[in-house]
Amino acid sequence: MSQADQFPATDPAVYEEYKSKWSEIPQDEQGWLTRAREVAAVLAQDAVKRDQENKSPAAEVALLKHSGLLKILGPKKYGGGEQPWNVGYKVIREVAKADGSIGMLLGYHLLWSRTADIVGTTEQSDRFDKLVLTNNYFVGGAVNPRDNDLRISVDGEGIVFNGAKHFNTGGVVSDLTVLEGVVDGTTDHIFAVVPSQQAGIQFAHNWHNIGLRLTESGGVKIDNVRAPWADALGWDAVEHKPLPNVLQIHWGSLLLPVIQLVFGNFYLGIAIGALEYASKYTVANTRAWPFGGDSKQSPTEEFYILERYGNFFAHLRAAEALADRAGDQLAAAFAGHGSDHTKLTAEERGEVAEWVASVKVVATDVGLRVTSGVFEVTGSRATSLKVGLDRYWRDLRTHTLHDPVAYKNRELGRYALLGEIPQPTWYT
Structure with missing residues (x-):
């Protein structure tokens, strides 16, 4: 049995027309709210059916990409909307009116796509922005504090994550995943962003809950997932230690x-x-x-x-x-x-x-x-x-x-x- 048969997903082709319809991103708050309402109107047409079918939301993430909503908070120099968080929150709300699952996915993406702004250096934030925005990536996160922290070991020029999380919203349909863990033998935490589609990230495909059925919030195993020190957010890549001014509490x-x-x-x-x-x-x-x-x-x-x-x-x-x-x-x-x-x-x-x-x-x-x-x-x-x-x-x-x-x-x-x-x- 193929993975497609085991874990059926919605077909991104159903929303292909919106790629050209929304070829330009909005320029102001009202434009972004209008775009969010247009997305909601599309989702509302078959929201009941999609909820009951409970398929992995590959098409819905494609719709978010076509709409430009994933870019609303990013800097304009890389194709983002450069809107403040209060506008981003209103957009999340509009999408959630039609489909709570997709509103949630959008909200989590906006958080994880801005993580480097908060816990990273200026250089890391800029580099991450360029990666996410120019590729129109969707970002998930395996950061569930109720579970044991991922373990981080040091291996040559990089860090290596190992462990598991019971919840990992959107990971199955994401391009990038935010990981967080503790360095072995210390109490020091590190956030890093890694490609989602790699052998070391093993999704459990076990999200079968009564609600938010299209969020792919199931478990994930992290097995020897590597990241270079340069991608350890808020850390000195040469000295291999946290930068206190960046990680100011x-x-x-x-x-x-x-x-x-x-x-x-x-x-x-x-x-x-x-x-x-x-x-x-x-x-x-x-x-x-x-x-x-x-x-x-x-x-x-x-x-x-x-x-x-x-x-x-x-x-x-x-x-x-x-x-x-x-x-x-x-x-x-x-x-x-x-x-x-x-x-x-x-x-x-x-x-x-x-x-x-x-x-x-x-x-x-x-x-x-x-x-x-x-x-x-x-x-x-x-x-x-x-x-x-x-x-x-x-x-x-x-x-x-x-x-x-x-x-x-x-x-x-x-x-x-x-x-x-x-x-x-x-x-x-």
């Missing part, structure tokens, strides 16, 4: 708020998408209830239906405003300090982290309430598999278990009550 730890806000934004996109999808169904298919003593001719006249939609809409608007504010705070941190990483204080970093934590809490609470509550205003027939309304809740429920939101609430409580900023961790 407050700046380097921004990597975590960046990814946590990716989460919050695709959560919101999924929840907003659920409300929009449900509202179309209600208008077209839901029937008014004739046994309540106040019979209506149409479901859009039913008080309880109007009340629920209004309440969901208000809370999602508030959550979006919060997410936008947090995105602005994060973008300002990047813009305000530029290449001078040492100026970012613990207090500034902590303030950004608590805006992000607030989004995570609110998006989780509201998102789960909306994605389950829409069934109350669509009716029993909306539970049909052909309707596919369940995918929104399944997607959101799956990823909101990534790290317990209760700890974000506690963190925010200590900040609000005691004025304590959070200590950077792999999840804060």
